[in-house]
Amino acid sequence: EDQVTQSPEALRLQEGESSSLNCSYTVSGLRGLFWYRQDPGKGPEFLFTLYSAGEEKEKERLKATLTKKESFLHITAPKPEDSATYLCAVQARSNDYKLSFGAGTTVTVRA
Amino acid sequence: NAGVMQNPRHLVRRRGQEARLRCSPMKGHSHVYWYRQLPEEGLKFMVYLQKENIIDESGMPKERFSAEFPKEGPSILRIQQVVRGDSAAYFCASSPSLGNEQFFGPGTRLTVL
Numbered sequence: 001e002d003q004v005t006q007s008p009e010a011l012r013l014q015e016g017e018s019s020s021l022n023c024s025y026t027v028s029g030l031r032g033l034f035w036y037r038q039d040p041g042k043g044p045e046f047l048f049t050l051y052s053a054g055e056e057k058e059k060e061r062l063k064a065t066l067t068k069k070e071s072f073l074h075i076t077a078p079k080p081e082d083s084a085t086y087l088c089a090v091q092a093r094s095n096d097y098k099l100s101f102g103a104g105t106t107v108t109v110r111a
Numbered sequence: 112n113a114g115v116m117q118n119p120r121h122l123v124r125r126r127g128q129e130a131r132l133r134c135s136p137m138k139g140h141s142h143v144y145w146y147r148q149l150p151e152e153g154l155k156f157m158v159y160l161q162k163e164n165i166i167d168e169s170g171m172p173k174e175r176f177s178a179e180f181p182k183e184g185p186s187i188l189r190i191q192q193v194v195r196g197d198s199a200a201y202f203c204a205s206s207p208s209l210g211n212e213q214f215f216g217p218g219t220r221l222t223v224l
Contacts, residue, residue, distance in 0.1 A: 004153075031210065043115070043202050043215035044154070087154070096210045097144065098167070101154040 002027045006088050006102035013078050013109045021073040021105045023088030031096050033071050035064050036087040038104070044087055078109045113138065115205050115216035116185075123222045130190040130197070132219045136205030143186045144213055145171075145178060148200040160186060193223045 003026040036044035048057045050066040057064050063074040085106045089099040116135040145157040156170040160180035180186040200220050204213035
């Protein structure tokens with residue numbers, strides 16, 4: 001069974017203090033790794049898809065990277081509006097419709 | 112282009128009643144997925160549907176839960192004889208084809224009294 005573990009569970013940052021979130025995964029044949037952002041009371045918002053080790057994608061202050069065992073979401077010079085829960089999910093080649101999610105990392109950025 | 116629509120946003124039911132959750136996918140999307148998010152837990156896959164077909168319902172409890180995506184109209188997730196343990200946020204997602212990014216709706220928060 002696919003497994004996704006995210007760490008830390010919670011992260012409190014000062015505005016401008018860069019940090020990284022980790023997503024470790026076990027999947028039989030990775031098709032894709034997905035990052036989503038979820039605000040309280042709302043649905044997950046798609047951020048990135050990564051398909052192969054070494055791949056990187058960027059969007060504003062966020063940068064996602066992928067290795068064969070884990071993915072990192074780097075937040076550079078965060079702002080309070082970056083406060084959210086960040087979710088990581090994997091999709092297996094054998095099951096290319098099902099997303100298996102981690103429990104998420106809740107990021108709080110203080111001004 | 113409107114996003115994924117779900118209604119109602121909040122639903123309160125007493126034990127033993129039925130809950131019906133509706134999902135309208137994004138325009139042009141024919142693949143619908145339902146996920147459940149229990150308090151303090153991650154999102155869990157429940158069911159994958161295409162128009163008029165259930166493709167995979169392996170994540171859905173075999174009793175009391177059913178899903179459909181008719182030729183016309185929204186996808187429906189139906190929970191019969193609800194129990195307190197069904198209280199959760201239910202999210203619908205859609206994609207234009209297999210393997211594409213899934214776009215999520217705002218969710219329906221079900222509370223069972």
